[in-house]
Structure formats: C-alpha cells, structure tokens
Amino acid sequence: MPSRTVYSASVEYLQIMDEEGHVDAKLAKDTLSDEEILKLYQFMIDCRQLDEIAFKLQRSGRMGTYPQNKGQEAAAVGSGYAAKKGVDFLVPCYRENAALFLHGLPMHYILLHWMGDERGNQIPEGVNMTPLSIPIGTQMLHATGIAWAFKLKKEPRVTITYFGDGATSEGDFHEAMNFASTLQVPCVFFCQNNQWAISVPRDQQMNSATVAQKALAYDMPTIQVDGNDLLAVHKASKDAIERARQGGGPSFIEAVTYRLADHTTADDARRYRDTKEVDAWVGKDPMIRLRKYLERKNLWSDEKQKAAEEKAKIFVADVVKAAETIEKPLISDIFDYTFAEIPEELERQKRTMRTSSLGQDPTQAGLAAEPTAY
Amino acid sequence: MPRTEMMKEKGLTLVDAINEALYQEMERDDRVVCLGEDVGLNGGVFRVTDGLQKRFGADRVVDTPLAESGIMGTAIGLAMGGMRPIPEIQFEGFMGPAYDQLTNHAARYRTRSRGAITVPMTVRVPVGGGIHAPELHSDSPESIYAHTPGLKVVMPCTPYDAKGLLLAAIRDPDPVVFFEPKRVYRSYREQIPEEDYTIPIGQAKVVSEGTDITVVSWGASVFECLAALDKLPEDVSAELIDLRTIYPIDQDTIIQSVQKTGRCVIVHEAPKTCGMGAELSAIIQEHCFLHLKAPVQRVAGFDTVMPYYKLELEYLPNAERIGESIVQTLSY
Numbered sequence: 001m002p003s004r005t006v007y008s009a010s011v012e013y014l015q016i017m018d019e020e021g022h023v024d025a026k027l028a029k030d031t032l033s034d035e036e037i038l039k040l041y042q043f044m045i046d047c048r049q050l051d052e053i054a055f056k057l058q059r060s061g062r063m064g065t066y067p068q069n070k071g072q073e074a075a076a077v078g079s080g081y082a083a084k085k086g087v088d089f090l091v092p093c094y095r096e097n098a099a100l101f102l103h104g105l106p107m108h109y110i111l112l113h114w115m116g117d118e119r120g121n122q123i124p125e126g127v128n129m130t131p132l133s134i135p136i137g138t139q140m141l142h143a144t145g146i147a148w149a150f151k152l153k154k155e156p157r158v159t160i161t162y163f164g165d166g167a168t169s170e171g172d173f174h175e176a177m178n179f180a181s182t183l184q185v186p187c188v189f190f191c192q193n194n195q196w197a198i199s200v201p202r203d204q205q206m207n208s209a210t211v212a213q214k215a216l217a218y219d220m221p222t223i224q225v226d227g228n229d230l231l232a233v234h235k236a237s238k239d240a241i242e243r244a245r246q247g248g249g250p251s252f253i254e255a256v257t258y259r260l261a262d263h264t265t266a267d268d269a270r271r272y273r274d275t276k277e278v279d280a281w282v283g284k285d286p287m288i289r290l291r292k293y294l295e296r297k298n299l300w301s302d303e304k305q306k307a308a309e310e311k312a313k314i315f316v317a318d319v320v321k322a323a324e325t326i327e328k329p330l331i332s333d334i335f336d337y338t339f340a341e342i343p344e345e346l347e348r349q350k351r352t353m354r355t356s357s358l359g360q361d362p363t364q365a366g367l368a369a370e371p372t373a374y
Numbered sequence: 375m376p377r378t379e380m381m382k383e384k385g386l387t388l389v390d391a392i393n394e395a396l397y398q399e400m401e402r403d404d405r406v407v408c409l410g411e412d413v414g415l416n417g418g419v420f421r422v423t424d425g426l427q428k429r430f431g432a433d434r435v436v437d438t439p440l441a442e443s444g445i446m447g448t449a450i451g452l453a454m455g456g457m458r459p460i461p462e463i464q465f466e467g468f469m470g471p472a473y474d475q476l477t478n479h480a481a482r483y484r485t486r487s488r489g490a491i492t493v494p495m496t497v498r499v500p501v502g503g504g505i506h507a508p509e510l511h512s513d514s515p516e517s518i519y520a521h522t523p524g525l526k527v528v529m530p531c532t533p534y535d536a537k538g539l540l541l542a543a544i545r546d547p548d549p550v551v552f553f554e555p556k557r558v559y560r561s562y563r564e565q566i567p568e569e570d571y572t573i574p575i576g577q578a579k580v581v582s583e584g585t586d587i588t589v590v591s592w593g594a595s596v597f598e599c600l601a602a603l604d605k606l607p608e609d610v611s612a613e614l615i616d617l618r619t620i621y622p623i624d625q626d627t628i629i630q631s632v633q634k635t636g637r638c639v640i641v642h643e644a645p646k647t648c649g650m651g652a653e654l655s656a657i658i659q660e661h662c663f664l665h666l667k668a669p670v671q672r673v674a675g676f677d678t679v680m681p682y683y684k685l686e687l688e689y690l691p692n693a694e695r696i697g698e699s700i701v702q703t704l705s706y
Contacts, residue, residue: 089455122488130454131487138479141444145451145459152407152433152457171471175444182439337485338523340492340547343576343622364664 011212013224016231019284021292023231031231032081038299040081040230041290042308044073047098048287049312050107053320054114058265062324066114069095071228071260074286075192076162077102078233079253082241083160089150090129091143091161093136095192095259099162100129107316111323118337119329136197137163137170140189144180147187147250158244160188160237165211166197177252181218186244188237189215189252192227194259199272215252227255228286258284375425377568385563391533392422392498392554395540396460398570400430403458406544409436410445410462410498419464420500420559446472446497450480453493458544462498466553467510469499480549481524496543497551501529502594502643503690504557506683513680514593514644517653519551520621526575527620529553531596534566535618538573546575553620557594578624580631584613587700588631590654591641592617594690599641601693606700620650628654629661636667637703641691646674668706673699 016027032040051070057063069076072095080099083090090103097110104127112120113132121131133139143161150157167173168191180187193211195202208214215222221243225232233255240251258281262269269278294300335342335350342350363369375397381390400406408423414437417424427435438445442463449461463469469476480493503512519527526548530536536554543550581596582603589612591599596616603612613631617624632638638658640651651672658670673691681689 118486118488121486121490123490130491135474135478138447138474141447141475142451142454142479145448145453146455147451148448149452149455149457152452153455172443172447172475175439175441175447178439178441179444179448183436333488337489339484339526345622345625364661 009216011210011216011222011224013226014232014236015226015229016235017229017289017293019289021289021294021296023293027235028231031235034294034297034299036081037230037290038294040077041287041294041300043102044077044098044287044290045308046312046315047073047077047101049309049316050097050110050319053316054111055261055265057111057320058114063111063115065264065266067094067264068261069097071281071285072096072192072194072257073098074230074290075190075227075233075255075257078230079160079162079188079190079237079255082234082237083158086126086128087157088128088241089143089146089157089159091139091146091159092129092132093139093163093167094132094134095164095194096162103127103129105129106322107319108322111320112326115323117326117329118333119326137167137172139163140167140176141172141179144176144183144185144187147180147185147244148183151183151185156245158186158188158241160190160241162190162192164197165191165193165195165202166200166205167191168211168214169205177215177218177220177250180250181220184247184249186247187250188240188244189220189250190237191252191254192257193254194257196259196263196269196273198263198267199269201273210254212252212254220250220252221248222252222254224254224256227257228284228289230286230290257286260285375429385565386533387560387563388531388533388536388554389420389422389559391537391566392540393424393426394568395537396423396426397429399541399544400426400434402570403544405456405458406460407434407436407452407457408460408462409438409449409452411440411464412437413462418462420556422498422554423462442468442470442472443475446475446480449495449497450475450483450493453495453549454483454491459495460498460544461495464500465507465511466499466501466513466515469515476525476549476551477519477522481522484548485524492547493549494547495549496540496546497549499551499553500556500559501553502555502557503680503683503686504594506686507556509682512683512686514642514675516553516620517644517648517650520650520653524549526550526622527553528575528618529555529593529620530618531555531558531593531616532562533564535573535579535616537566538571539575539618541570542572542575545572550575553593555593558597562597573618576619576622576624578627579616579618580627581614581616582612584611584635586611586635587637587639587704588613588615588628588635589639589641589696589700590615590617590628592620592650593643595641595643598691598693599696602696602700605693605697610700610704612700617650623653623657625657625661628657632658632662633665636662636665637706639671639673639696639699639703641673641696643675643690645677646672647677649674668703671699671703
C-alpha cells in the first residue's frame, strides 16, 4: 500500500488596508464605500470615547470592574456591520461592545452590566443578541444551538459568536465547532485573537501556528484576517455570513488584533507584558489607519476629528447619565425572575427576607403568622 | 410509538409511557426536538426514544456527537432560538461535563437577563442504581440540581406520573431536569390514559393514606417503601407519599401529613448528608415542631461512592431497612 496524503489544507491571510491607510484597490472592490467607512469611523470614535469613560468611571468608583475594548474596534465593527441588524443574531463574550451597539443594544446597557445591574442584560425586544458572557467559551454552544434552530425553522438567519484566543483552549469551543460543522448550521465563529488571555500570551495558550487552522479539523472554511483592518474584517465576515445564509454551513474567522489595555480594570498588564510590545501595536490601532485613509481622500481633517471627538463626549455623557440616573432595581427582582412563576417556598423567602429565619411557622410559638417589624 | 397489543393488554412500562409522551408531544408541537447520544436510529440505550426518528425524521430526533456539554449547550441555544429541545444525557453519571451548561447557563438565563431570554427545555436523565450497571451508571444526584436556583427537578416512578409530568415539563417555560429511575424502566406496568394529560410540577402524591406515620420517598425507592409497608404489623397505619417533584417541593402535602401522623421516615437512594431528606427534615421541623412525636428518620444511601454492582443492593435502601426504621420511629 503506497503512503499518500489524505488531507491537506492551508490558511489564507487577508489584509486590505495597511497600517498607513493604503488600500489594495483590487481587494477593496465590493467592500465598504467611503461613505460607509466615514460613518463607521465616526461610530468608532463614539465607542472609543465610551470605553475611555467607562475606564474612568471604574477608577473613580462609579462602576465596577470593566474590560476595555480599546484597539479592537475594527474587529467588532467590521463583523457586526456585515451581519443584518434585526435578522442575524449576535452571541458575544465581552470585548465587542461596538458590534452590539450596531445591532441596537442601547449603549448604557453595557455600563449597567458593569455597574452590577442585570437590567444591562435585559435585551430589548427585537434586538437579536444574548447578553455579555463572562465565563470563557461557553457561549459558542448557545450560538450553535440558535443557528441550529434557524436551520430547523428554515429561517435565512445567521448567528455570529465572539470569543478570544484563550477561549479556543476550552472544550466547549471544540464541541461547538464540531456540532456546528456536523450539523452544518449557519454560525460564524469569530475569534478576536488579541494575543493575551489575561497574562498568558497566545504562544503559551496553544502550539498552533494560527488560531484559524483549528477550524480545519472541522472542515470549516477558515481565514486569518488583519483584525485591525476594518475592510478585511468586513469582507471576511460578509463572505462567511452570506455563505451561512445560503446554506453553506459554519465558518471561522481569526481576527488578529491586540488588547491595548489591561484585561480589565482589576488587572495590571505591566506585570507580565513588555511595554515595547504594546508600543509596537499602538501604531497598528485600527482607528489611526482609518483616519489616514480618510484624510488622504480629503474626507477628514483635524477640524473634523476635533468636532467628532467633541460630539462623542457629549453623546457619551448622555449615555453615562442614562446609566447613572436609572432608579435602583426593585429588591423583589432578586426573586421574581428565577422562574416564570414563583414557587411557594421562594414566595415565602421573599416575604420573610428581612427576618432572621426564612419560613419557619411562627404560629407554633404563639406568634402572628407574619413577622412583625423588628 | 403507537401502543402494541402487549401494552393494550398488560399496561405500559415507564419506558413505554415516556416514549408515548414524547411521541404525542412531537405530534402536537413542531418545536419539540429530541437530541442526544444514540437517541435516533438506535432509539436510546434504554429504547426510550424507540421509533421516534422513524416517525419524525433525523432533523427532530438527532443523534448528536458524543459530547454532553455540547448536547446541553446547543439545547440551550435551540431553546433560545424558539424550539422546545429535549436533550438526553445517557446516564446521570455523565452529567458532569454538562453541569456547567446546565447550572451556570440554562438555570441562570431568565434571572440574568431579567426575563428577556428564557430556556424552556427538558433534560431527560436515567437515574439511580439497582440494574447491575458499570461504574458511574447508578448515582442519584437530584439534590445537586434541586440546590441550583432556576432548575425544576422531577423524578416520577410510575408510568402514569411519568407521562403526565413529562408533558408538563416539556410545556414548562423553564428548564426541567427529568430523572427517570432506570430500575423501574421495565419492572412495573400499569394502564394509563392514551390521551393527553399533565400532572402539575410541584405536586406530591399520597400513594396510600395512613394515620400513624408518614413515609416520604421518590424514584425507585417508592417501590421498596411499598414492600416495607406490606410487611408492617396490621395495626400500623402508614401514609406513603411519593414526592414526584424534587424541586419545587410540595411542602403542603408533607406538612399536612406529618401534622396528622407526628412521625416521618424519609427514604432516598442518594447519600444521606445534604440529600433531599435533610431539606425535608428541616421543613418538617419548621412547620410541624409541636406535632412531632419522634425524630424524623432518614433511610438513605451512605456518604460513600456508589459501590460497583456486587454490593449495590447493600447500599440502596431496601424494604428491611425501611421497615426497621418505621418500627423504630413508631416506638417513640
């Protein structure tokens, strides 16, 4: 029996706009128009402003722990913009806020979430997404299941799920990829490879040359893109989403990006990563290259930048206000969402939550059935 | 599957009843899908889903990849996507890999999204010992899931209750863990209505009325209790309650009974410490303190790893241990 190759594959890398804002004209065909790029760049300025303010809210004690999104806006916006708002379904982790906003999540919901308020997860009717997912990698199975439901119901809808490079070490990642591939469901797996999982660098997370190649094991179309290149992210996402919509099954996208900030406000990345590495990535910031591109096209200027930043400040101030002026949640909310209908025992606990004993029958001791005010 | 001559003549087993409920609900509701390991072509390792794939197709009765977290996690997604999934975990011992998805996601979604996202699904799990099975095929982990806010837990032990509770579980807007005592799967038959009926989740059943002592149990142990009651002296009037739903607990039925009898023995296969017997004992002392004539007794599995099958009958509560405990409790 001769030995032979039974499988071989390769992974393509895509960049359309380089760090200087130069665009490959051939590849840029069929991507975003200048009008769209301008609109999305302005939107990214708003998102970056919110991110910076969120950081300051935490530092000044007005908000709990917050994971900054800074530097990863192109990955979120390029992919989120490629999905159809009101039709497709987003299943995020927590570093793609901009994609959620594009799909209609009110911005102050993100602040509410990190202010310790579940109402930040109360996704409004008609907004198609799950709330932020805190444990790593578990949400990809939900995305697969939602896509499976779309397939069973013969609805031309797609889910896109977000996760980081670290999440691809989780068993649930592989189970989700295998289920999605085996069942051929319309799900796009979007990995934001930002090089760091808290303090563990990508090359310590895996011995694979790329994250994208992990999809080859599941015979899934896969691509590595410059995750700080809005056009490349958008093109790859649009291709994957439309393929899924046409019945072509799941796809994988590795967006190579960088976490410019700490993991969260509770983290200090100086403990484990070289500032030289960070400095090298600062120049690759997705927004710098977009500005250069727009300026070269005479669509942008210092004045416009200044005006946009001012506008963002005013806009974000309103977002913060919305989050900070919301009335305190009802104490009864602790109980009322456990089940559709509150069980008797839980009702009793709710009624007696301020007493020392939950639910003992005080009539046995000759007391009134309901506790007195103490 | 439609009833066979055997079923018409001799009644349905637990397996038959669950199969009938699944069949009827899949006929009634297009959103219902069964998924799990070997549930399709093979009809499940216990044949509970036998014939369903043939009738409803491979899209609705799905042989999934062999991955419990994947089964639970995608079932959650299916539920979020508007389906009514019924994932099967082949044995309770394999719940481990699915535990994270079930308890940290399915159970919490309604709360964490303040009602915006819900997970109506029924997780079917064969449970308990007594069938000479290999390791990790014989455990009784019901209290773990009863201790998880956001989950309902049921464990019917008769064909009638299984059908009614399964239909209620599938139609429930929240996740339900539906434990099927495998020792009873084929050991008991009864005639049950062919038409659709439900039994409300959260209602215990008084199996036999009595005035001297209350015996509370669920799952396969109910049959051991019945055997124990048979052997009691004629003048002892014991009331047997089948809890049926582990969470939410039907406190009223227990309280009313123990206030009447003043004595209670609780029987379950699961380890004694932090088993549901502990919770029931606490409820009884909270509400029946002045009525008690004897300490509440527990006849339970031991706080050990479930032994391999050569010793499993020494581990599981049997009629002798139960009878002895009843007599002791009556002697106070």
